[in-house]
């Protein structure tokens with residue numbers, strides 16, 4: 001009651017305060033509240049307005065106490081919610097008082113901060129300072145949270161009293177809570193404080209970085225073959241207004257080349273973390289000799305600068321590959337000559353070897369009985385640049401061990417990317433009985449069909465059939481490219 005009387009008496013000296021601040025604190029944590037206006041020359045008295053009692057200075061074991069212009073809760077309790085007044089008395093006995101309101105929030109599942117945040121928003125480039133920590137001597141930050149989830153990762157740098165977010169983006173906006181511990185006379189208390197962070201950086205460029213190719217890469221090519229050169233670069237976070245990813249050939253932009261052999265396609269996309277990528281593909285419809293001397297340079301530009309990577313082409317190493325094609329066909333077990341063997345031993349070598357200059361590996365001709373067949377076949381296949389597989393009804397309708405063995409080996413070689421050419425020697429009709437790997441190739445590239453009419457002039461390398469076969473064959477010194485344009 002005395003407190004009340006005292007307060008009423010004081011009120012006659014009071015000048016009206018315009019402010020009444022609210023402090024939202026979490027239950028069970030240490031909390032310190034500062035009298036809003038204060039100077040070192042004034043004496044401050046704290047009152048609890050609901051009980052009209054002066055809040056005394058700290059004594060042994062006190063939980064709520066005043067210390068100069070501070071009101072301490074060690075720790076807070078739900079019943080501490082209410083209104084408090086700090087009265088400041090100047091040396092001339094003039095007084096001024098301020099009302100403050102304290103709201104203690106109980107913890108709820110997934111909620112680690114009060115719904116009202118009173119600390120100013122941090123907007124900017126990524127530094128978030130832990131609020132109130134300076135009120136607590138020797139406090140140590142234990143953990144930072146964003147929207148109540150613990151923060152960790154390389155993007156966050158923890159300072160003593162702040163956290164720094166590397167390249168903040170829109171998704172970094174949110175409630176940042178610092179949890180620290182404060183030790184008071186040997187007792188340890190939790191404290192947390194939360195502020196809102198709003199990233200300023202909406203579209204931040206990063207120094208342009210080419211992810212591939214690597215500068216000075218040398219790419220193996222085949223003359224006459226098509227080639228795609230892809231260049232991918234990271235340009236920043238979110239869509240960049242200034243973004244260029246393009247190919248130059250010998251310092252001339254592809255778009256200025258007017259070569260129908262060269263085409264460029266560019267597209268931009270965002271990654272999982274909204275990083276912005278540009279990718280451009282230079283399509284060369286057929287690689288020519290002069291391309292082996294050219295510098296292909298991927299150029300990347302954004303508002304932070306530019307970077308480039310130059311690649312050159314060289315002919316695919318020929319070592320190992322001593323055959324242009326390995327020929328797989330169903331062998332006849334009867335003594336009578338059949339057309340397929342005639343084709344394999346006579347017609348094909350005559351056209352592909354004698355007329356076009358290819359080197360074939362033919363089972364029974366280049367692999368002799370007595371050799372350890374399986375490993376001999378495998379070695380030869382690996383040394384062949386193409387596999388030519390003949391499809392006949394015989395191989396579908398009767399089991400043929402050597403053929404199966406070949407196909408099995410072929411299956412093992414698929415990862416080596418050896419290109420396959422399927423010659424449909426007889427009309428097969430339905431492919432359902434074929435091995436799955438063969439059906440897959442048929443689906444992808446079809447077959448080259450030997451039709452009756454070709455038997456009229458089978459030895460003509462200019463027949464449509466042989467033109468198609470040669471189109472799939474590797475380029476050799478003897479075979480001119482025009483012959484391949486089937």
Ligand SMILES: *[C@@H]1O[C@H](CO)[C@@H](O)[C@H](O)[C@H]1NC(C)=O
Pocket residue numbers: 015016017018019020097098099
């Ligand atoms: C403080 O609050 C009390 C009770 O609500 C009110 O009577 C008084 O005028 C307020 N004082 C100031 C300075 O606002």
Ligand SMILES: *[C@@H]1O[C@H](CO)[C@@H](O)[C@H](O)[C@H]1NC(C)=O
Pocket residue numbers: 091092093
């Ligand atoms: C202020 O009040 C105290 C007692 O409350 C009194 O002793 C002192 O003389 C006063 N000072 C002035 C400057 O009025």
Ligand SMILES: *[C@@H]1O[C@H](CO)[C@@H](O)[C@H](O)[C@H]1NC(C)=O
Pocket residue numbers: 120121196198
């Ligand atoms: C801080 O950010 C929140 C959420 O965007 C907003 O509601 C509030 O008005 C901002 N406060 C200030 C002082 O800008």
Ligand SMILES: *[C@@H]1O[C@H](CO)[C@@H](O)[C@H](O)[C@H]1NC(C)=O
Pocket residue numbers: 138140183
């Ligand atoms: C500060 O706190 C740490 C533990 O958090 C303690 O080891 C250290 O002695 C304290 N320093 C002072 C000056 O109180």
Ligand SMILES: *[C@@H]1O[C@H](CO)[C@@H](O)[C@H](O)[C@H]1NC(C)=O
Pocket residue numbers: 028188189190
């Ligand atoms: C501080 O908070 C942590 C995590 O919520 C809790 O495990 C610990 O018991 C608290 N310590 C005190 C002294 O309240």
Ligand SMILES: *[C@@H]1O[C@H](CO)[C@@H](O)[C@H](O)[C@H]1NC(C)=O
Pocket residue numbers: 250251293294295
């Ligand atoms: C390709 O680049 C190399 C190394 O920078 C240079 O020496 C060469 O002259 C360039 N070639 C052409 C055709 O520009």
